[in-house]
């Protein structure tokens with residue numbers, strides 16, 4: 001059963017729904033008979049991503065349609081899909097915005113292995129199919145605000161990271177979560193030289209405090225615009241943390257490790273004065289080289305089709321405020 005969003009008007013910028021709303025929506029869908037056991041993913045919708053090997057045309061990444069619970073509560077102008085998949089940051093495939101779409105098309109996402117390990121009672125290994133079928137998928141329309149001051153509104157598809165962590169059962173000694181992108185220089189040209197990869201020391205690593213990671217907004221993302229992720233957006237699985245700058249939303253994950261100390265993170269290692277561990281969107285804290293007070297929302301079919309708007313604290317996701325009670329967010333940037 002394929003369920004798709006249709007209504008997306010642009011009147012207002014509502015909050016994205018929280019998990020409670022999604023759960024009640026799921027109940028409604030269940031009552032309507034959309035969500036019987038095992039029906040979240042139609043088997044026939046899962047095309048084989050390796051099919052292009054049999055094709056005579058040059059390798060082109062094939063996406064599959066996904067089934068998901070729809071986010072109908074959010075009314076925002078979506079960024080056109082053509083922008084979201086052609087204007088990217090994914091330094092493993094090059095440093096310019098057009099590089100990932102150009103150089104990631106033959107990236108292999110199946111087979112895949114994601115390990116959840118470290119300070120957990122129940123370590124997990126998920127393969128490609130697990131990522132798409134183990135957890136009910138939900139569509140979440142999230143704004144993603146890049147530290148470079150552009151932003152997009154994207155209909156992501158995935159499941160809360162908290163669901164995965166709960167299944168792994170963090171030990172009481174676990175205080176942080178460390179994330180790691182795949183390291184595969186044969187496939188990722190940016191990992192072959194410091195020049196091509198923008199100076200990042202690969203693999204790309206990120207981290208969250210455990211309570212941040214458990215917040216229902218933190219999304220394990222496997223799709224966008226109704227389909228599995230294209231490689232330039234982090235296939236087969238990435239994180240989307242909408243209240244933080246885009247660089248926290250680490251792509252093409254192979255490892256999630258529960259740890260007791262604040263883990264190192266790629267951008268913080270590279271330029272600690274500019275990129276902190278927290279990286280919460282904050283219009284009042286300027287980047288040392290530019291203001292963060294405003295942003296360019298990419299809304300049209302051309303990158304130049306932009307709307308200049310004020311940036312909101314936590315990118316507008318105020319429900320995370322209590323995570324930072326008593327913290328000086330200018331100091332912990």
Ligand SMILES: Nc1nc2c(c(=O)[nH]1)N[C@H]1C(S)=C(S)[C@@H](COP(=O)(O)O)O[C@H]1N2
Nearest residue numbers: 088089090091146181204246247249250251
């Ligand atoms: N592994 C990895 N993850 C990454 C990046 C990267 O270079 N490598 N770039 C980050 C940055 S800076 C941004 S803004 C977002 C962009 O996500 P998008 O291209 O899907 O919009 O991905 C983030 N995740």
Ligand SMILES: [Mo]
Nearest residue numbers: 146147246247
């Ligand atoms: Mo970014």
